[in-house]
Amino acid sequence: MSSVILRNVCKSYGNLPIVKSLNLEVKDGEFVVLVGPSGCGKSTTLRMVAGLEDITQGDVHIGDQVVNDLPPHKRNIAMVFQNYALYPHMSVRENIVFGLKKSGADATTIASKLADVSEMLKLNEYLDRKPADLSGGQRQRVAMGRALARDADVYLFDEPLSNLDAKLRHHMRTEIARIQHQYNMTAIYVTHDQVEAMTLGDRVVVMRDGIVEQVGTPMEIYLQP
Ligand code: ADP
Numbered sequence: 001m002s003s004v005i006l007r008n009v010c011k012s013y014g015n016l017p018i019v020k021s022l023n024l025e026v027k028d029g030e031f032v033v034l035v036g037p038s039g040c041g042k043s044t045t046l047r048m049v050a051g052l053e054d055i056t057q058g059d060v061h062i063g064d065q066v067v068n069d070l071p072p073h074k075r076n077i078a079m080v081f082q083n084y085a086l087y088p089h090m091s092v093r094e095n096i097v098f099g100l101k102k103s104g105a106d107a108t109t110i111a112s113k114l115a116d117v118s119e120m121l122k123l124n125e126y127l128d129r130k131p132a133d134l135s136g137g138q139r140q141r142v143a144m145g146r147a148l149a150r151d152a153d154v155y156l157f158d159e160p161l162s163n164l165d166a167k168l169r170h171h172m173r174t175e176i177a178r179i180q181h182q183y184n185m186t187a188i189y190v191t192h193d194q195v196e197a198m199t200l201g202d203r204v205v206v207m208r209d210g211i212v213e214q215v216g217t218p219m220e221i222y223l224q225p
């Protein structure tokens with residue numbers, strides 16, 4: 001696990017600034033939610049931490065390393081995408097252990113992580129299926145399982161629940177809160193949903209128009225008069 005620090009991070013497309021001198025510190029073991037209206041730069045911010053987007057200016061630190069020039073696979077991060085991005089030709093089992101295998105984990109570790117994650121996310125019955133044979137909610141669990149199976153420094157979530165119906169979303173939100181307490185992960189979680197932000201965030205960062213408008217605990221942000 002590691003802290004994440006963004007220092008004066010900017011992102012422009014051409015002359016158009018999207019993220020404007022953003023400063024943010026996510027402490028080791030802290031779950032930070034970035035919330036704000038669509039188009040305010042949340043996803044871009046997350047993708048810069050992941051290395052999926054170049055930084056126009058500023059620095060991103062993961063642990064004690066500046067990672068600006070490191071490609072995504074050299075950053076010890078695990079990401080859950082809105083569209084799940086599962087490998088369609090692989091079974092659920094293969095999807096879950098793919099990252100672990102690539103990182104060189106031994107067979108015992110792989111088996112034990114797979115057992116943990118399938119138990120936690122109730123995926124045991126589906127391990128031999130392909131993503132195409134799963135419901136949206138099940139695919140979402142697999143994407144979550146694939147990330148959690150990894151021993152990542154930082155877990156990044158990009159609107160992971162927004163393609164689910166209201167009931168499933170509520171259920172998965174509770175599930176993520178439980179997992180978060182169990183793992184004590186360092187995480188950045190992007191959503192436009194205030195209820196998710198309030199339920200999941202140790203701290204909430206409210207973004208608007210590429211800047212941080214407010215930072216605080218859910219209590220400080222949503223429940224103060
Ligand atoms: P959010 O996640 O808050 O919805 P995004 O970070 O996805 O916002 O996008 C912020 C803004 O950047 C949006 O206006 C979007 O259209 C714009 N944007 C994102 N990617 C690109 C790109 N590759 N080229 C130009 N503009 C982009």
Ligand code: ADP
Pocket residue numbers: 038039043082
């Ligand atoms: P989401 O809000 O679900 O992240 P977006 O519509 O913002 O989806 O972005 C989808 C993809 O299109 C992203 O890769 C983003 O970088 C890119 N994109 C978004 N807006 C623009 C834009 N104005 N010009 C070019 N690419 C864009």
